[in-house]
Amino acid sequence: MKTFTKIAKIYFSPSNTTRKIVDEIANKFEGTQEEYNLLSKSSENISKEFDKNTLVIVGMPIFAGRLPKTSRDKLTNFKGENNPTIAIVNYGNANIGDALLELNELLKENEFNIIGTGATISQHSIITDIATGRPDNKDLDKLYKFIEQCKDKLKSEKFNNITVPGNKPYCEYKKVPLTPTCDESSCIFCYECVSSCPEGAIPDMDPTETSPDLCSACTACIFACPEDARYFTGELFESMKTKFLNNFSKRKESEFYL
C-alpha cells in the first residue's frame, strides 16, 4: 500500500458540518495533517502544489446545486501531482444538482487522482429544521465503511476513472436572496461575524449592518456569533422554510462512488 507522510484537508464550511466530515475522514488515516480552510480571508492568497507524499481530502458544501462560488475560485489555486484524493460534497437533504460532478471535474483538471468521492448529508444550514443534527451515527457508519473501501483501494493501487451523477453545462449559479439580520440588543460587538465573513459583507466598524449585495447567505456569521444575535428572518425566509419542510423532510442517504 502507498504510504503517506502528510494529509491535506481542504474545506469550506460556514456551519462546520463539512469540516466535521473532512476531519472524520482524515482522522482514519495516519500522517501529519495540514489544513486549508477556504472560509478564511487569508485563503484568498493561497496557491499550493502538493507533493506526491500527500493524501488530499476535499470537502465542499452544496449551494443551490453548485459549489459555492468564492470557495470554488479558491480551490482552483490548488494543484496536485496525481495525489490520491477523496472528494466530498455535503448537502442539506434537498438537492445535489451538479455539484458532485463539478468538484470531480475541477479536481481532475488540477491533477488530483480521485480514489473515492461522494455526497454526504448534514443539517441544512439555512433551514435548520431539515436534517437536524446530521451527520448522525447512521451517517458516520456509512462514512466509515466508505473510508475502509478507500483504504482497500489504496492498498490494491488499482485506480479507475470514477463516474458521478451531474450534467454539463452545470446549472447556473443562483444567489439565495437572504441576508442575516443582526439583533442590536443582543450584539456585544465582538466582531466575530466580521472576521468570519468570506465575502466582506459586514463592515469592520458596524457589525449590525450587512450588505445584501455582497452577502452569499453562507451562514458563517450566524454560526460564529456567540450571542445568537444573527439569524435569517422575514417573509421570504418563512416561505422558504415552509416550502423546504414540505418538500425535503424525508430522509435521504449519503452516496459514495469508488
Ligand SMILES: Cc1cc2nc3c(=O)[nH]c(=O)nc-3n(C[C@H](O)[C@H](O)[C@H](O)COP(=O)(O)O)c2cc1C
Ligand atoms: C446559500 C446556501 C445554499 C444551499 N443550497 C443547498 C442545495 O442546493 N441543496 C441542499 O441540499 N442543501 C443546500 N444548502 C445546505 C448546505 O449544503 C448544507 O447545510 C451543508 O451541510 C452546509 O455545510 P457547512 O456546514 O459546511 O456550511 C445550502 C446552504 C446555503 C447556505
Ligand code: SF4
Ligand atoms: S454576511 Fe452573508 S456572506 Fe457574510 S458570513 Fe454572513 S451569511 Fe455569509
Ligand code: SF4
Ligand atoms: S458576532 Fe454577534 S455579538 Fe459579535 S459582533 Fe457579530 S453580531 Fe455582534
